[in-house]
Amino acid sequence: MVAGLDQVFREEWGRVLAVLVGFLGDFDLAEEAAQEAFALAADRWPRDGVPANPRAWLITTARNRATDRIRRDRVRTAKYGLLDTREHVEEPVEASAFPDERLELIFTCCHPALALEAQVALTLRALGGLTTDEIARAFLVPERTMAQRLVRAKRKIKAAAIPFRVPPPHLLRERLDAVLAVVYLIFNEGYGGRNELAAEAIWLGRALAELLPDDPEVRGLLALMLLHDSRREARFDGGELVLLADQDRSRWDTGQIAAGRAELDRALALGGRGPYVLQAAIASLHTEVPCDWAQIAALCGQLGRLTGSPVVELERAIAVAEAEGPEAGLRIVDGLGLDDFRYLHSTRAELLRRLGRVDEAREAFRRAIRLTGDGAERRFLERRLTELARTTP
Template sequence: MLEEVFRDEWGRVLASLVGFLGDFDRAEDAAQEAFAVAAQRWPEAGVPANPGAWLVTTARNRAIDRIRRERTLAGKVHLLSVPETVMEESDDTVIKDERLELIFTCCHPALPLEGQVALTLRALGGLGTAEIARAFLVSEETMKRRLSRAKNKIKATGIPFAVPGAHLLPDRLDAVLAVVYLIYNEGYRGRVDLGAEAIRLGQVLAALMPDEAEVHGLLALMMIHHARRLARFDGEDLVLLDDQDRSLWDMRRIAAGRAVLDRAYALGGRGPYVVQAVIASMQTREPIDWHRVAGLYGRLVELTGSPVVELNRAVAVAQAGDPAAALLAVDRLDLDGYLYFHSTRGELLRRLGRPAEARDAYRRALALATTAPERRFLTRRLEHF
């Protein structure tokens, strides 16, 4: 039970404490103390009716006690003293607003992207430093330094704990969505399960910003992709979409993702995340309308200008029956250092009856592979020639 409360309440409690104390490290210490107290008391006393408010109250009181003991902020202690009865009756919406402020603080453009991702996971996702380090294949010490640099930057530059003004919101929201999507993509590649954490963050954003179509678009995209995760691997082997066992797809989650997508559409959403969610939804239909998927990727290219999206469009063109046109499109792209550029070329060349060139492309892809499932998949492809 405590673990479930931790996942649900950590971000809310920490957000309230960061706003209250103005310091990430002090807030984390207080939150950890409050959860430790809960682990001792709740098994006997029972879980409070409002566990989030109880945790915030306990954490604030602990923080105040620590500040008093340290005597470093003695002149400001009276400003921090909050009656426990007030907090027990606190309006949960206040905590939600503070959580949104914390998301925007973590994703401030003054922070490097790696710092934004790590700090968002630590603050809102509730992941420990070791977990985040494993997810991004770095040492725990390296991740500690990234988190410290991000926190120090916030403190040194006075990054505000606040949602930015309306004129800054579109650019800042783009950064927030990009970080959440990056977190999801890391999980989607089969590492530590960051996919579920990213979806949780997406659900937080959707609840806090219910009128933002792109927020709902991103959430729908992640939910629909995540519903297919059990079919993407056979043991530790990667399975392509055409070969996936659809009985392993979670159709209830796919339906839930489509409902979120409907909400994005109702809000007039036609941005890149909404378009990607539509593509993901179409790829769960039987049969897949690859001509329409290719058209949607064309629209996405217009929105993003991304060569990776153009590569995906070429794949859809091939699936629609024209691998020659797809290869022409791929060969115009400057993606030599990208694994999937070479594996896509290899497949197109194979379909066009050019096995020697296909083997070369697959070998180049194999040289760029970074995970065991990718290497096994490409090795099997080469063995089939």
């Protein structure tokens, strides 16, 4: 039952919270009510059984808990009046442009009054149900810093009275960069092992493509996610991580690869040369046999010039190492300022291993392990280090 409730939480948290935020107009109150509803479910469902419609039960329970709290708290008279009006007055509801409230929640979180990092972090917390620690790790910042960022974002929404609604068409553009960043970060978190989040991100990508069918970056992001997700079943074997070169390609989803390439073709036909289109083009090349590493390195160079990201430069270093040899790749890696980025150290370790610099490779693996939490990635690095320990310098 605990496992079942955990699955319901992961699948339904974003939907439940989105409905509550729209109803209550308050992130903190909605989140508290949702948490109480899930806590009640954990207490009652093992005894009474899971209801036929878990989402409806959670939403109803959370709304009732919030209503009771507002009624008890006479200090919040304004909220009480608003809630009471919503309960007793039948108001016409405008048809939404979106299939459900989750996209409305994203656009609320991505209001331009909030800093970009706050927009992304708040949506990951609200829609994806990620913990503060998980979001902090995604941003490579301390948990306390992220907690403060989330609190400030919620206060800003409340103080600025930012509405829970879809912006009009002429304002969609200014929100889009943040929305795309949110969707991609949700996908990345899911691609690391939480498959339901990856599915959520792809669903959101398709919904955005319906909303903005002629935007090449929207198409590019959808292509990128589809191409990456096509390899999901092959990335793990018995719970253990499998690198791209070692994956069983028969387990790749050829239908998703075709869908991803079709979206990429549409993005290119629309004149797309932005970061998501370039990343999708790189991902498409990764699905080809043999892999054109020189072309991947060139595209990574374009992407790096466009974004200025040292992480992209690290990806270029990997492609250069495949095309020109590990020494050429290592020269790029050693010039990057990503000392606290675990992938830099794991990449450096692999290149050093290939060059026969065993002692340095061992230390790089140990550094990567220290920066990696428990899970498949850590176990993979530990296996690599153990294999290296058997190697004679």
